[in-house]
Amino acid sequence: MDALTALQTRVSVSRVREPGPDKQTLEQIIKAGLRTADHGLLRPWRFLTVQGESLHRLAELFVEATLADAPDTSAAELNSARSKALRAPLILIGIASPKEHPKVPVIEQHLSAGGALQNMLTAAHALDVGAIWRTGPMAAHPVVLQGLGLADHESIIGFIYMGTVDGPKRELRDEPVSNFVQEW
Numbered sequence: 458m459d460a461l462t463a464l465q466t467r468v469s470v471s472r473v474r475e476p477g478p479d480k481q482t483l484e485q486i487i488k489a490g491l492r493t494a495d496h497g498l499l500r501p502w503r504f505l506t507v508q509g510e511s512l513h514r515l516a517e518l519f520v521e522a523t524l525a526d527a528p529d530t531s532a533a534e535l536n537s538a539r540s541k542a543l544r545a546p547l548i549l550i551g552i553a554s555p556k557e558h559p560k561v562p563v564i565e566q567h568l569s570a571g572g573a574l575q576n577m578l579t580a581a582h583a584l585d586v587g588a589i590w591r592t593g594p595m596a597a598h599p600v601v602l603q604g605l606g607l608a609d610h611e612s613i614i615g616f617i618y619m620g621t622v623d624g625p626k627r628e629l630r631d632e633p634v635s636n637f638v639q640e641w
């Protein structure tokens with residue numbers, strides 16, 4: 458798929474199944490993220506890949522976080538928390554990791570880190586890998602942040618779920634450019 462087609466046709470894929478992207482395909486996707494605009498070339502990001510048995514470790518971390526908030530959470534709700542880590546063969550965790558810099562504010566670095574995830578979504582689409590960006594309460598939970606080894610200045614900006622597309626892709630929304638642009 459050419460770059461413009463990928464950019465203009467990407468959709469999120471919420472239902473994915475095994476297998477996840479192989480090592481080479483994943484590397485291509487991550488490389489696309491690393492070409493994101495980055496003021497000062499600070500590389501204000503890092504990524505964790507979670508697959509196989511580690512998905513179950515992540516699931517238990519979600520359970521631990523849920524219990525830390527509400528020790529009497531029902532078994533059904535704990536299963537729901539657990540299942541959030543088990544709905545794709547691979548989860549790439551995007552971490553904003555801003556650097557101290559006299560001219561590049563933290564917000565710009567967060568924007569770059571977000572851009573890296575967006576580039577990866579587009580690359581995944583171009584390679585026919587199903588992918589969706591999710592966050593939710595677990596992305597900000599202190600138990601999760603500590604369990605994943607984030608430093609105090611770091612934050613999770615997204616869980617990118619990836620796998621084989623399961624079922625038809627969503628229809629593209631037709632959005633006229635003129636809805637969003639005015640000549641000034």
Ligand SMILES: Cc1cc2nc3c(=O)[nH]c(=O)nc-3n(C[C@H](O)[C@H](O)[C@H](O)COP(=O)(O)O)c2cc1C
Nearest residue numbers: 467468469470471571589590591592593614615627
């Ligand atoms: C920062 C961020 C966080 C998101 N978090 C969630 C989420 O937790 N759950 C969800 O269903 N969609 C979430 N989304 C939205 C989906 O990734 C997706 O963009 C949306 O469903 C629209 O689909 P599309 O990408 O095909 O247009 C998030 C998107 C962004 C950019």
